[in-house]
Amino acid sequence: GAGVSQSPSNKVTEKGKDVELRCDPISGHTALYWYRQSLGQGLEFLIYFQGNSAPDKSGLPSDRFSAERTGGSVSTLTIQRTQQEDSAVYLCASSQRQGFGNEQFFGPGTRLTVL
Amino acid sequence: DAKTTQPPSMDCAEGRAANLPCNHSTISGNEYVYWYRQIHSQGPQYIIHGLKNNETNEMASLIITEDRKSSTLILPHATLRDTAVYYCIVRELYNQGGKLIFGQGTELSVKP
Numbered sequence: 001g002a003g004v005s006q007s008p009s010n011k012v013t014e015k016g017k018d019v020e021l022r023c024d025p026i027s028g029h030t031a032l033y034w035y036r037q038s039l040g041q042g043l044e045f046l047i048y049f050q051g052n053s054a055p056d057k058s059g060l061p062s063d064r065f066s067a068e069r070t071g072g073s074v075s076t077l078t079i080q081r082t083q084q085e086d087s088a089v090y091l092c093a094s095s096q097r098q099g100f101g102n103e104q105f106f107g108p109g110t111r112l113t114v115l
Numbered sequence: 116d117a118k119t120t121q122p123p124s125m126d127c128a129e130g131r132a133a134n135l136p137c138n139h140s141t142i143s144g145n146e147y148v149y150w151y152r153q154i155h156s157q158g159p160q161y162i163i164h165g166l167k168n169n170e171t172n173e174m175a176s177l178i179i180t181e182d183r184k185s186s187t188l189i190l191p192h193a194t195l196r197d198t199a200v201y202y203c204i205v206r207e208l209y210n211q212g213g214k215l216i217f218g219q220g221t222e223l224s225v226k227p
Contacts, residue, residue, distance in 0.1 A: 004158070033214060043159070043202075043217035056212045091158050095213065102213060106158025 002026070004107035006092050012113045013082055021077045021110045025094030032075050033095075033104060034067060035059075038088035046090075049075060082114045117218030118142065118205045124222045127197075133190040135221050137203030140184045148179060149204040150188050151215070152197075159202065159217075162188065193225045 005024045013019050025032050034046040045059040049069045060066070064083075069075040079086055089111050093104040120138040127133040139148065149164040163170055163177045165186075170177045176189040190197055202220040206213075 031213060035215075035217075042219055043153075043215075045214045045216065048212045048214055050212075056214060059214075093158070103161040104159075104213070104215065106160065108156075108158055 004092055004094055004105050006090075006107040006110050008110060009108065010111045010113075012115065014115050015084060016081055018078065018080045019082055019112065021079075021090050021112070023075045023077070023092030023094075023107060025073065025075070025092070026105055027073075029094035029096050029105075030072065031095045031102065031104075032069060033093040034075070034077050035091045035093065036088040037091060037109070041088075043091070046077070079112075082112075084114050087112055087114045117216050118146075119203045119218050121201070121203055121218060121221045123219065124224070126224050126226060127190075127193045129195060129225055129227050130192055133193040133197065133223060133225065135188040135190075135201050135203075135223065137186050137188070138184070139186065139203070139205045142183050142205050143207075146205045146207050148177065148183075148186050149206050149215070150175070150177065151202045151204065151217075152199040153202070153220070154196075154199040159215075162201075164206075193223075195225050195227065197223065198225045199223060 007022045032049040037043045048056040051072050052069050064080045067077045089109040091109045093106045095102040095104045150162040151159040153159045165177045179186045200220040200222050
């Protein structure tokens with residue numbers, strides 16, 4: 001079956017603009033995670049959804065970052081007033097259920113470049 | 116913060132076993148050891164996990180020392196496609212959200 005998909009695959013934007021990144025998880029997966037990977041910071045957790053609610057937003061770096069999930073499926077990560085330090089690969093993962101023992105399946109990521 | 120230490124890079128000859136070490140000296144009783152890998156330009160991929168017994172699946176074997184302070188991921192017959200960054204992650208049993216805390220990983224280069 002289809003894996004996790006993300007769009008766009010690449011996004012170039014100007015500093016100060018807003019961007020939206022989309023994640024389509026594997027059908028039936030109730031847990032969804034956003035991570036980002038940058039040269040200076042490695043792979044870091046951003047936010048986790050169980051269904052449409054986000055019990056853990058602890059990794060969001062600032063209030064410019066927000067995310068939502070609708071219908072227990074698609075998720076959108078929004079970055080407002082982008083800054084150059086937001087440049088990174090944003091990765092989405094899903095798993096069948098929350099928590100321990102449930103393997104996370106990752107998408108290919110969206111590469112964001114802020115000029 | 117990541118609770119694991121891994122060598123930054125390793126080389127392995129194609130067809131030979133690749134043995135990737137991981138130090139997790141502060142691991143607690145309710146924490147498991149997980150391994151993921153990330154091939155260039157792709158998202159991370161789950162490999163294997165274990166508590167204290169050695170584990171084996173179709174991809175790899177995981178050997179955990181008796182004191183659980185370190186472990187080794189073994190790829191028995193490495194191929195060029197196994198070239199990737201390998202992440203060792205310590206994860207709580209009761210981490211309800213299941214988020215992964217990645218360290219810097221080991222960049223494995225499999226050479227012909």
